[in-house]
Amino acid sequence: MAYKRQIDRLPIIPADAKKHNVTCHYCIVGCGYHAYTWPANKQGGTDAAANVFGVDLSKQQEAETVAWYAPSMYNIVKQNGQDVHIVIKPDRECEVNSGLGSVRGARMGESRFSTARSTQQQRLTDPMVWRYGQMQPTSWDDALDLVARVTAAVVKEQGEDGLFVSMFDHGGSAGGYENTWGTGKLYFGAMKIKNVRIHNRPAYNSEVHATRDMGVGELNNCYEDAELADTIVAVGTNPLETQTNYFLNHWIPNLRGTSVDKKKAQLPDEPHAAARIIIIDPRRTVTVNAAEMEAGKDNVLHLALNSGTDLALFNAIFTHIVEQGWTDKDFIQASTIATGTKRPDLYPARGEADGKPGHLTNFDGAVEGCKISLEEAAKITGLKAEDIAKAAEWIAKPKDGGKRRRTMIGYEKGLIWGNDNYRTNGALVNIALATGNIGRPGGGVVRLGGHQEGYVRPSDAHVGRPAAYVDKLLIEGKGGVHHVWACDHYKTTLNALEFKRNYKHRTDIVKDAMNGVPYGDRDGMVKAILGAIKAGGLFSVDVDIIPSQIGQASHVWLPAAESGEMNLTSMNGERRMRLTERYMDPPGNAKPDCLIAAGLAQHMERVLREMGDAKYADQFKGFDWQTEEDAFKDGYQKHAGGGEFVTYETLRAMGTNGFQEPATAVKDGKIVGTKRLYTDGVFSGEDGKARFMDAPWRGLQAPGKEEQKAKHAFLINNGRTNLVWQNAFLDQDSDFVMDRWPYPFIEMNLDDMASLKLKAGDLVEVFNDAGSTQAMVYPTPTARKGETFMLFAFPTGVQGNVINAGVNELVIPNYKQTWADIRKIADAPEVTRSLTFKSPEYRTS
C-alpha cells in the first residue's frame, strides 16, 4: 500500500507570521521559497484577515494557488530555543521557478530536524568520538583537541601531504560561500593540502577543464535563454528529473510556443517559432517524452547514440556545419584565436602532458583535426547519417531571411562523467563557437549542473594538474589523517567496494589501538593513534550533518549545520546569487562548517604552539569569526569577483531573485549583476580570445573500459531520478521516498528480463571484476536490449561498486560507460511487491 501521511488538515499560517527568504537547498536550479514561522501555540484562521494570504480559506482554492501548502512543506522546529510552526513553500515571485516546487524542494519542511515531530532524527547533535568501542558524544573542545593533536603530529612527521582532505565545493545544503571559504582558508591558506578531493569525485579538479581552457566559463547564459532559443540541444542530461523547474518553467514554454511573444518583443528583427529540441542520450527519458508531448514529435530529435560515442557525433555535426557554410565567420574572426598551434607529437593518442590532454588551436586547426564524415560517425554512434545531418541543420542552418539560428546547448553528467571528458567537452564547445552561440540571447553552451555553486577559496594552484587521485592513494595506504567534509565515498565514488574494503581495514587498525587506551589519557590516546597510523592505519574525522556511510569508519564526527540553520549564500546555474536566511536553530550543538573549520584552525594553532612551532602556528591565525557572516565578509567580499558590492543586508532586500554574478555595482541599494557572460565577445584567458579544440575520436579512453565492454553482457548506465536528492542523505529518512524506492531501481529490457527469468521487483546482483552491488528490477519497454539504467549513489545498493578505477588524464571518473553481468538474487521482497512498476511516461490516452 502506498505511503500515506493520514494528515487531513494543517495549521494555518497567521497574518503576522515571520517570513524568511529561502533558496532550495538542493539542485543547481535554486528555486525560490519562503519559510514562514510562528509560535507553536498560535495559528491563523480561515477568515481572510486571519491568515497570511488574505484569502478565505474556508473555500476550495484553485489550481496553482499560492494559498495552499502540502503536508511535506510543514513542520515544527526550534527557533531561538522555542518550538515554532514552519511552512517552507515555493515563491511565485521568484523568476527561477515562478511558484513551482519540485518533488525534492517541496519536501524541505518535512526534512527539517524536529524533535516535536520526530523528523530527521538521524541528524548529528553533538561531536562524537570513538570511545569504549563505539561512537559517544563529547564536547567541541574535546573533539577538536583530539583532531588537532593527531593532525598536527601527522603533519609534523609526514608533512602536509600526510593529511588527506575530502571537502565539498558546492553551494546550497551545508555548502555555500561561507563554508567553502572556511574550509578553503584552512586547507589552502593556513596549509597547502595537495591530497584533496571534492565531494563527488576522487580528485580536486574541474569537471569541465576543457571549456575553461578554451576561454569559455561553463555557466555563461541565463535561464531566459531557454525561452528565447530557436533550438535547444540537451546532451547527457535529463532535465525534467534533474533540473526540474528550470525545464518546466523555461524550456517547456518555448517547446509549447508560449514564449514566442517574448521572443518577438526582445528580438524583433527575425522570424520566431516554437523551439525544436535535440536530445542526445542513449536512453529514452521522461524529458524526451515531455518534449514530444509539448513540441510534437517532428520538433524533437532524440539521438539515442551508442553509449560513450558523443565525441564522434559532435565532430560530425561540427564538420557538417562547416561544410555547409553555416558558421558564424564574423564571430570566429573577432573572438577566437587566428593562428593555429602545432599538434603535440603523440597526438591524438596523448596530449602534450597528462595535465593538457587536448590540443587547443584555431578554427582551421579544429576543422582539420575533428573532420569526420556523417557515414563514419553513423557507424561509430549507431545513429542514422541523415539524423546527424538533421541535428547540424537544426543547430546552425540560418533561419528564413538569413538570420542566424539561436541555439542553446546544455550538457551535464552524461558528458562530464562519460567517455573522454576533456575532448568531448571541447568538441561540443567547438559547435557553439563555430556558430557564434555564446554571449547572445537564446544561446550559451553551459553545463546544467548538479548542486548549486558557492565557491570561494584561496588558490588551489598547489594541487597541480592532474590532481592527486586521492581515493587511489588512500587504497594504497597513503596518508595518516583523513578529514572528510560532507563527502560519502562509500556511496559516491568509483571503485567504491574496493575503497570501502581498504578504508575499513585502515581505520579499524586505529580503532583497535584506541580501544586499548583509557579515553581520558589524552597523551596515551594520541600516542596509540600515531602508532596505529605507522602500522598502516588511518585516523578519520567526518564532518557531516548525519552519520554517513563512510562515517561508520570514522573516529570523530563533527556535527554541521545546513542551509536555513545558518545564513547561507549560493548561486544557481545562471549565476543567480541569493541569501537563504537562518530560519531555525541547528540541531543540538551542530555548527556551520565555516565555524567548525575556524575552531579546528584555532586548536591547530594552540597545539602547534605547545609543540614549539610558533612559526607554523602563526599560519593558523585569522579565524576569529563569530558568525557565518564574518566568514562571508572575510571570504566572498574580499576574494570573489565583484564581492565588494555584496552584503547580507542587500541580499536580504533582494529576496529570492537576488542578482546574477558577477556583481558590478550597487545602484539605488540594489546590486547590479550580469545577465549573460561574454556579451562583448571578449572571452576568458589572457588575450580575450576563445580557442577551438582539435579533438579527434579515440574510442573508449579510460583504462579498462574496452575490456569490460567486451567481457560483460549489460551496459550499466546510471544516474539520478526525480524523487531522490544526491545520495539520499536526507531522503533515506523519508518515508515517502523510501516507500517508492526501497532499493535502487535498474531499468531493464523485457526480453533481457525474460532470458534471466526476472520479474518486476526482483532483487538482482550486478557484478563485474570491479565489484558487485544490488538493485531492484524495473521493467522498461523502452530500454534497449543489453542496456540498463541504474539509480546512482543510493544507500541500499551502491552503483559505484561496479565502476572500475579507470579515469581520464585529469582524473575525471567515467561512471556512464560501465558494463557488468546480472543475476537474480531473490524474488521481490515484501517492500517491493506492492510498488507500481508502470512506465514513468506521461500519456494522454
Next chain:
Amino acid sequence: MSKKCEKLVDIGRRQFLRGTGIVAAGGIATTIAPAQSKAATPLARVNYPSSKLGNIKDLKADAPFDVAYPDADAPGVLLKLGKKVPGGAGPDGDVVGFSTICPHKGFPLSYSAADRSFNCPGHYSRFDPEAGGQQIWGQATQNLPQYALRIDDKGDIYAEGVDELLYGRLSNVL
C-alpha cells in the same frame, strides 16, 4: 472529583449554552470570558461525512465514474478495476475511489484506461490506482488521496474518509 475537574465541567456546560445561541447578554458574556481563553480540544482527524457516491451497478470496468467527496468542490472518481487492489472495497475488493485533483499544483487528472493510470497535464505526474494511488513518477510530494469506501448490502458505495490532504484546502472538510 477534584475542584479542577468541576471547573472544566462547568466550562463545558457554558460552552454548550453558548453553542445553542442562548448567550447573548453582555453580563453573561463577561462570566464566560475564561472559557474563551481555553482552546477547543482539537480532534485527531476531521469529521468526514459518510456520502453515498453511487451504486456498484453504476460502475463498468475501467470506466471512471465521476463523483465528488467530501463536498461538491472536491472532484474524484470511482473505479472498478476487476482485480483485488490496495484499498479496494466491495465483494471483489476491486472498487477504489480517488481525488482527481493533482496534489502538486491542482490540475485535473485524466484517466488512462490503457495502463490504468491517472495523468496530470500540468507537469506530467502519474499515479497508479492499482497501487493505492502511488505516484508512478512526478512532482507531487504525496501519493494520490484515496477514499475509504464502504459498500452496503444494496451495493450502495459510501465514502467515509480520505488518506491525504486534498490540494487547495488546508482542511479536507471545509
